[in-house]
Amino acid sequence: MDVGTGSGILAVWAAQAGARRVYAIEYTDMAKHAKSVMEANGVADVVTVIQAAVEDVELPSTDFPGEDSTKECVDIIISEWMGYFLLRESMVDSLIRARDKFLKKGTGIMYPSHATMLLAPITDEEERKINRNEYNGAMGDWQDFVEATKGTYGVDMSVLDSHFEREQREYYLLSSRWAEFKPSALLAPPQIIKSIDMHTCTLADCRGISLNDTGSAFDFEIVTQNNWEAEGPISGFAGWFTVDFKSRDDEEGMDAAPKIIHPVHLTTGPEGGYTHWGQQAFHLNSCIPLISGETTRLKGSIELKRTKENVRLYNCRIAFQASRRKNSEPPGGTLVMQSNVIEHIYQIP
Amino acid sequence: MDVGTGSGILAVWAAQAGARRVYAIEYTDMAKHAKSVMEANGVADVVTVIQAAVEDVELPSTDFPGEDSTKECVDIIISEWMGYFLLRESMVDSLIRARDKFLKKGTGIMYPSHATMLLAPITDEEERKINRNEYNGAMGDWQDFVEATKGTYGVDMSVLDSHFEREQREYYLLSSRWAEFKPSALLAPPQIIKSIDMHTCTLADCRGISLNDTGSAFDFEIVTQNNWEAEGPISGFAGWFTVDFKSRDDEEGMDAAPKIIHPVHLTTGPEGGYTHWGQQAFHLNSCIPLISGETTRLKGSIELKRTKENVRLYNCRIAFQASRRKNSEPPGGTLVMQSNVIEHIYQIP
Numbered sequence: 001m002d003v004g005t006g007s008g009i010l011a012v013w014a015a016q017a018g019a020r021r022v023y024a025i026e027y028t029d030m031a032k033h034a035k036s037v038m039e040a041n042g043v044a045d046v047v048t049v050i051q052a053a054v055e056d057v058e059l060p061s062t063d064f065p066g067e068d069s070t071k072e073c074v075d076i077i078i079s080e081w082m083g084y085f086l087l088r089e090s091m092v093d094s095l096i097r098a099r100d101k102f103l104k105k106g107t108g109i110m111y112p113s114h115a116t117m118l119l120a121p122i123t124d125e126e127e128r129k130i131n132r133n134e135y136n137g138a139m140g141d142w143q144d145f146v147e148a149t150k151g152t153y154g155v156d157m158s159v160l161d162s163h164f165e166r167e168q169r170e171y172y173l174l175s176s177r178w179a180e181f182k183p184s185a186l187l188a189p190p191q192i193i194k195s196i197d198m199h200t201c202t203l204a205d206c207r208g209i210s211l212n213d214t215g216s217a218f219d220f221e222i223v224t225q226n227n228w229e230a231e232g233p234i235s236g237f238a239g240w241f242t243v244d245f246k247s248r249d250d251e252e253g254m255d256a257a258p259k260i261i262h263p264v265h266l267t268t269g270p271e272g273g274y275t276h277w278g279q280q281a282f283h284l285n286s287c288i289p290l291i292s293g294e295t296t297r298l299k300g301s302i303e304l305k306r307t308k309e310n311v312r313l314y315n316c317r318i319a320f321q322a323s324r325r326k327n328s329e330p331p332g333g334t335l336v337m338q339s340n341v342i343e344h345i346y347q348i349p
Numbered sequence: 350m351d352v353g354t355g356s357g358i359l360a361v362w363a364a365q366a367g368a369r370r371v372y373a374i375e376y377t378d379m380a381k382h383a384k385s386v387m388e389a390n391g392v393a394d395v396v397t398v399i400q401a402a403v404e405d406v407e408l409p410s411t412d413f414p415g416e417d418s419t420k421e422c423v424d425i426i427i428s429e430w431m432g433y434f435l436l437r438e439s440m441v442d443s444l445i446r447a448r449d450k451f452l453k454k455g456t457g458i459m460y461p462s463h464a465t466m467l468l469a470p471i472t473d474e475e476e477r478k479i480n481r482n483e484y485n486g487a488m489g490d491w492q493d494f495v496e497a498t499k500g501t502y503g504v505d506m507s508v509l510d511s512h513f514e515r516e517q518r519e520y521y522l523l524s525s526r527w528a529e530f531k532p533s534a535l536l537a538p539p540q541i542i543k544s545i546d547m548h549t550c551t552l553a554d555c556r557g558i559s560l561n562d563t564g565s566a567f568d569f570e571i572v573t574q575n576n577w578e579a580e581g582p583i584s585g586f587a588g589w590f591t592v593d594f595k596s597r598d599d600e601e602g603m604d605a606a607p608k609i610i611h612p613v614h615l616t617t618g619p620e621g622g623y624t625h626w627g628q629q630a631f632h633l634n635s636c637i638p639l640i641s642g643e644t645t646r647l648k649g650s651i652e653l654k655r656t657k658e659n660v661r662l663y664n665c666r667i668a669f670q671a672s673r674r675k676n677s678e679p680p681g682g683t684l685v686m687q688s689n690v691i692e693h694i695y696q697i698p
Contacts, residue, residue, distance in 0.1 A: 007506065007509065009498070009502075009504055009506075012504045013502075013504065016503060016504075033508075033509055033512060036508045036509065037504075037505075037506060037508055037509065039508070040505050040506075040507070040508035041504055041505050149358070153358075153362070154365060155358055155361045155362065155365075155386075155390055156386075156389050156390050157356065157358075157386060157389075158389070159382075159385045159386055159388070159389035160356065160382055160385065160386065163382060
């Protein structure tokens, strides 16, 4: 089964790879085009395109010799369900429901089988300053407008100042941005903030990142040598994801499920080059300088929650403390400086 | 009554201009801000902000001395309801319903009182070519994709060629564009394609432009002198609108309604400089050259219809024949050339 087949390319590949039957599910009118693609590629007898929400699909009773004539279950679910920063769009919900309804228990395989979310501190002053300047520009324009409206037209709009400011702040300063970072923009190795086993995850697991998740805490150390050359400052964080196609490692599937001989790894991180997912950049309001001969530590946590207004969109809360110590000091040693807690809540647009 | 007050500025002005009572209607949450604006400007006792669709509003019984204690009617309806090319957004429907329900019969005044739509042929090769090139670029990318998908991945997507082509054509070639033309871009004086008297128009009148409307036919003549200097070619048409604030000229209001001493005229055309409405540019697929010493005539019609999918959006059909004659020939005289009917159906996005 291909959940969200779109133009149907994964379903064609499944048929070409030898699947004896493929159900290609697509909610939108692209389903019509997917049907043409199946015919044009000579796999219409193997691939059944179904236009429906996967939750509403009923498969026919199995008609393969040697199987019980119960409702059919599938051996493999393939799906390209990943959104920006993995979870945006929240399509994973449909995938989990499809898994629980249609995938063979114990032996069924999910492709991708595993998903991992990562976070790293970045330097990206150019983009950070562009956003900051656009925010300042918008606020300047607003002040001009308020003054003109008062002076020329006799109407006082300044009562809307704080509302306007909040709106601009959310748009320019507290929205994450699509980015394509070079590996050199990363100031420390990425840390895993969420791991999902597609065979065993629950709807709740995939709703976001909660402070109870093991990965939600991060602790980055950025060492700046004495022979320091313009590196940094810290502009914020980048988030991205990887997915894997490998064997089931859950208890249920451990012995029963087929082993995958050639595992495949897809990264959307800076090390992997361009993907349409790119990375999400979370910029700080103020950058944090890196000081020659010192180690800067960013210790904090990340939370990811669906917005109340739209289940497909997310807010991302990043809170941390920055501290500095001489490179010669051990991690818990004497501090040169420690900041207050820095906290931003971003919208992922 | 201010229909769609937004931040409330028209309602404040109405109060400042001496209205004894103002009902400011706003459907969205901007109504909350409008209330603050009324308070900040000391007119909260005159202006009542009502958050509702104007169709659902019920005014209280009148409590002014000397008036019958029936449901209140208003003397003036003000509204900034105009969209791109006047009708886009279709807010005029609500305005007409508000008029029929709340405006005093015979003496009530609509501000603006009249709306006029205009069309003129334009030269705009730069933008026309940009769109054409983007279309060509998108089609080239698609061909590359289809070949790579076939050659490298063994899946034939060419069955979607015509669907993809249509989608790109609609987006790049058959969508009108926001534009800010200089008066010099106009190749002939604009012609009125629709006139609306806000006091007497019906819902049907404002649904679009039908071929039965007097204005729907156009007939432009572009005279190119012998001492011709790079003028033209014809790239397409520009459409825009004007609105007026002047006295009622309908039979019912003729004697009864107050006369407006200082009429006001607002144009969104090239002669009026920047407005956020700008003009809508309808580009041709191929330009039409202007020939030295000849007169080019564009005779045809325009239709404007709401789309089936979204009542707030419009399709615009422009069909015409181009012909050329020597400048010395009269309008009906011998032709140098006559084109086939050129017809485009544009989406106004």
